[in-house]
Amino acid sequence: DAKTTQPNSMESNEEEPVHLPCNHSTISGTDYIHWYRQLPSQGPEYVIHGLTSNVNNRMASLAIAEDRKSSTLILHRATLRDAAVYYCILRAALNNDMRFGAGTRLTVKP
Amino acid sequence: DTEVTQTPKHLVMGMTNKKSLKCEQHMGHRAMYWYKQKAKKPPELMFVYSYEKLSINESVPSRFSPECPNSSLLNLHLHALQPEDSALYLCASSQGGWGISSYNEQFFGPGTRLTVL
Numbered sequence: 001d002a003k004t005t006q007p008n009s010m011e012s013n014e015e016e017p018v019h020l021p022c023n024h025s026t027i028s029g030t031d032y033i034h035w036y037r038q039l040p041s042q043g044p045e046y047v048i049h050g051l052t053s054n055v056n057n058r059m060a061s062l063a064i065a066e067d068r069k070s071s072t073l074i075l076h077r078a079t080l081r082d083a084a085v086y087y088c089i090l091r092a093a094l095n096n097d098m099r100f101g102a103g104t105r106l107t108v109k110p
Numbered sequence: 111d112t113e114v115t116q117t118p119k120h121l122v123m124g125m126t127n128k129k130s131l132k133c134e135q136h137m138g139h140r141a142m143y144w145y146k147q148k149a150k151k152p153p154e155l156m157f158v159y160s161y162e163k164l165s166i167n168e169s170v171p172s173r174f175s176p177e178c179p180n181s182s183l184l185n186l187h188l189h190a191l192q193p194e195d196s197a198l199y200l201c202a203s204s205q206g207g208w209g210i211s212s213y214n215e216q217f218f219g220p221g222t223r224l225t226v227l
Contacts, residue, residue: 036216041220042220042221043114043200043202043218043219043220043221044153044200044202044216044218045218046215046216046217049215085152087152091214095208097155097166098155098216099155100152100153100154101152102151102152103152
């Protein structure tokens with residue numbers, strides 16, 4: 001299975017942008033890049049996903065490197081509610097197999 | 111209704127007890143999942159049901175027995191558990207079935223926190 005590598009933790013100030021990196025050097029050509037986050041005492045929730053092109057939605061933006069070996073989740077203005085563990089996951093195109101990596105714990109300071 | 115519900119929220123059981131965890135979704139999703147999450151660790155996939163049939167069993171011990179009575183309901187039957195099985199058990203669902211290449215965001219429930227004494 002293709003693996004992802006993320007920093008264990010990151011800190012951000014409220015209302016500033018946050019860039020969460022993810023390395024996935026063994027990604028296959030058909031793997032989708034998904035991001036989920038898990039707020040304290042809750043189940044994970046979907047944030048965004050992409051294949052090759054950069055993606056934007058109401059929650060975040062996903063920037064994918066041209067060689068697809070890395071990606072960055074961008075939160076444009078962090079709020080205290082964004083404090084969570086963020087998981088970068090590769091999903092095989094042929095099924096829904098998602099294996100969570102260790103994730104990045106984001107702390108947002110007021 | 112875009113919610114996955116899980117009951118109970120908390121469960122304490124002895125090693126000789128038999129209990130069940132329940133998961134329900136009414137989004138018409140055709141795949142449902144059980145994950146186990148230990149403290150400070152990421153979720154680990156246990157089972158996948160696709161169109162009410164067991165598609166994936168990640169070598170889970172037989173003391174965990176999943177059941178999918180219908181397309182909206184997923185149970186996890188527990189018997190003779192060990193203290194190391196104490197964890198948060200998460201249920202999720204996704205629109206497409208296993209093996210279907212389509213947009214397949216997984217919706218997670220809040221989990222059942224299980225303590226085995």
